Amino acid sequence: MKNILWLAFNAKYSHTSLAVRYLRQATAEMNVSSNILELTINNYIPDILSEIYEHKPDILGISCYIWNIELVKQVLPLVRKVLPDTVIICGGPEVSYEVTNFMQANPAVDFVVRGEAEETVQELLKAIVIRQEITPDRLLIQPPSAPGLAYRLGDGTVVAGKAVTVLDEDNPRYFTGAFAYIDGEMAEVKEKILYYETSRGCPFSCAYCLSCATKGVRFRPWDMVRQELDFFVRHDVRQVKFVDRTFNASKEHFLPIIQYIKELPASCRTNFHFEIAVDYLDEETISTLQSMPKGRVQLEIGIQTTNPRVLQHISRVNHWEDICRNIKELQKNHNMHIHTDLIIGLPGESMESFGQSFNDLYALKTDMLQLGFLKFLKGSAMMDLVEEFDYKYMDIGPYEVLSNNVLDYGQIRWLHILEQVFELYHNAGRCLKTTDYMIEKFFDGNAFEFYSRFTDYWEQLGNHKRSISARDLYKYLWEFFEKLPVSDVGQRTGPDHRLVMDNLMRFDALTADSGQNRPEFLNWNREKYQAQTAAFWRDKLPEGKGASGIIAGFQFTNWRELNKKYHIEFFEVTVADEVVERRQQGLLFIYTRGVYDRSVELDIF
Numbered sequence: 001m002k003n004i005l006w007l008a009f010n011a012k013y014s015h016t017s018l019a020v021r022y023l024r025q026a027t028a029e030m031n032v033s034s035n036i037l038e039l040t041i042n043n044y045i046p047d048i049l050s051e052i053y054e055h056k057p058d059i060l061g062i063s064c065y066i067w068n069i070e071l072v073k074q075v076l077p078l079v080r081k082v083l084p085d086t087v088i089i090c091g092g093p094e095v096s097y098e099v100t101n102f103m104q105a106n107p108a109v110d111f112v113v114r115g116e117a118e119e120t121v122q123e124l125l126k127a128i129v130i131r132q133e134i135t136p137d138r139l140l141i142q143p144p145s146a147p148g149l150a151y152r153l154g155d156g157t158v159v160a161g162k163a164v165t166v167l168d169e170d171n172p173r174y175f176t177g178a179f180a181y182i183d184g185e186m187a188e189v190k191e192k193i194l195y196y197e198t199s200r201g202c203p204f205s206c207a208y209c210l211s212c213a214t215k216g217v218r219f220r221p222w223d224m225v226r227q228e229l230d231f232f233v234r235h236d237v238r239q240v241k242f243v244d245r246t247f248n249a250s251k252e253h254f255l256p257i258i259q260y261i262k263e264l265p266a267s268c269r270t271n272f273h274f275e276i277a278v279d280y281l282d283e284e285t286i287s288t289l290q291s292m293p294k295g296r297v298q299l300e301i302g303i304q305t306t307n308p309r310v311l312q313h314i315s316r317v318n319h320w321e322d323i324c325r326n327i328k329e330l331q332k333n334h335n336m337h338i339h340t341d342l343i344i345g346l347p348g349e350s351m352e353s354f355g356q357s358f359n360d361l362y363a364l365k366t367d368m369l370q371l372g373f374l375k376f377l378k379g380s381a382m383m384d385l386v387e388e389f390d391y392k393y394m395d396i397g398p399y400e401v402l403s404n405n406v407l408d409y410g411q412i413r414w415l416h417i418l419e420q421v422f423e424l425y426h427n428a429g430r431c432l433k434t435t436d437y438m439i440e441k442f443f444d445g446n447a448f449e450f451y452s453r454f455t456d457y458w459e460q461l462g463n464h465k466r467s468i469s470a471r472d473l474y475k476y477l478w479e480f481f482e483k484l485p486v487s488d489v490g491q492r493t494g495p496d497h498r499l500v501m502d503n504l505m506r507f508d509a510l511t512a513d514s515g516q517n518r519p520e521f522l523n524w525n526r527e528k529y530q531a532q533t534a535a536f537w538r539d540k541l542p543e544g545k546g547a548s549g550i551i552a553g554f555q556f557t558n559w560r561e562l563n564k565k566y567h568i569e570f571f572e573v574t575v576a577d578e579v580v581e582r583r584q585q586g587l588l589f590i591y592t593r594g595v596y597d598r599s600v601e602l603d604i605f
């Protein structure tokens, strides 16, 4: 029996590959042994080679994406050396375009499957395994019937084929292939991010993206989806990420899915992640999402830019007012994590224009604002804009923008540092109140200006070249605050600001990183208020104000246990309120399963 190995190099250990699982299942009935091997791009090449060799595959299929293609190119000739007779097939979005170049530059590759691969792979394997129509040099004896296959002829020429989509012949609106996951692997992968697909294709055509390259949008029938969702829930998986390009492309398709997810039992811990076009949500959908149990879903919303001219260049339409209104509605019940994206380096997006996009999105106060850099994907329409906007980009993966007619490389490099700073602070949920206070008081509400000046400071210190501990992040922000020039906005570092900053930073330290990083230079006051704290925990405060009045079902166990789950901190200003004023505030910080959950004001003075 032929031994087939489907190999994926994931971006991180916590990720999984959906494609290799589909391929394993597409070939499961073929009287072959079909297995998957998942490694990461951080594995050491000799170890990778050893792992592949251990399987001694007759046929090796490698999944190629932007994040692993450079590694794949390094590994290919080594595999050919140690497994000279193995048939090597590559597939995935990274090799579905410019395929002739790829095969010529990588002689170890025998076949490339272009576009959606399930059917092409079945055809190819029938030719190789069943009909044995392959020469000892791994050339096909008969031309393949599948149009999605690129292959070599005896004289070395490459026949390129074309990228294909998998259609259900009887009903081209649906895609109905085998489910990707199997029971036997779930115990091993349930803590990782599991990808799942209920539609293929995207109704939109953004120039920088590949997702519009396939024909139309096809959906997985609801009865299949329901069973598959049950499978994930039954296996108690941590997170299912829908890879549907625009999850809300068709209400008829997605509404039953989110309604079903909403109704799952409270004991279900699975989190479902969707990428949506938020401006297209209607009231019924919003209200379903608003009534989800806390943490059940998380949403990713691509905005990319708020500049209308830039949007035009990339053939994208954003309805800004609808975006703002709907995001605000979705935030109302604080029951889901909302993640927005911007892309740096889009055509016509100058530094000033990016600053505006950044500020527009920052004002929406979503949980995360991810800043990505434009990539030039083979097969995307972005390639047609290279000349017009004088783009320079990396010739090797990840094909990232280096400069264009409005941003030079120095600016792009600096924006990389800004992105790093923004990840470490804002997107990691650190120093949120402190930075907002600084933005408002010292930078006239201009978040981009604040992050720009802080980035300059960061770069001066050389911090962008070092790894910085979470605890030191507080110190650097404080030093930056101390060094702000006094002249521009008056008494920037006056005594009141220092007091407020100390209070806000203590609050921030207790809400980020599970409250574990408490910078020593701040004025922690646990000792000072020991009597009040003890009275609270021992229920010696007036009726309803002690621990058992505030925490449902509270019972004193021991101090160690208590300190793990709770912390009481006293503030001289109202840190927990929208408006910060001088008034004493005692707050109880509650950590659930080691993660900050909420704070409650105590009537303790």
Ligand code: B12
Binding pocket: 009, 010, 011, 012, 015, 016, 017, 018, 019, 020, 022, 023, 060, 061, 062, 063, 064, 065, 066, 067, 089, 090, 091, 092, 093, 094, 113, 115, 116, 117, 118, 121, 195, 197, 208, 209, 210, 211, 243, 244, 245, 372, 373, 375, 377, 378, 398
């Ligand atoms: C999951 C995902 C990720 C995950 C990676 C998960 C992992 N395993 O490590 C994360 C979040 C890390 C990620 C990051 C990025 N991603 Co991404 N991501 C995806 C996403 C949403 C799903 C991929 C997927 O599983 N699709 C479902 C599978 C079944 O479809 P498929 O990938 O097309 O596979 C089919 C065929 O291609 C083929 N096939 C695939 N492999 C193989 C192997 C063989 C042997 C064969 C024969 C066939 C074959 O058969 C499959 C079934 O038909 C896609 C968009 C999408 N919805 O597809 C983008 C996508 C793959 N990502 C993309 C990009 C650009 C990025 C980023 C660069 C974005 C950024 N930050 O700027 C980063 C790069 C990260 C890095 N470290 O450098 C592009 C990639 C284009 C490319 N040439 O690879 C895509 C297509 C989105 C887009 N904008 O167009 N991404």
Ligand code: SF4
Binding pocket: 202, 203, 204, 205, 206, 209, 210, 211, 212, 245, 246, 302
């Ligand atoms: S960026 Fe999103 S909306 Fe635009 S084509 Fe890609 S998947 Fe579709």
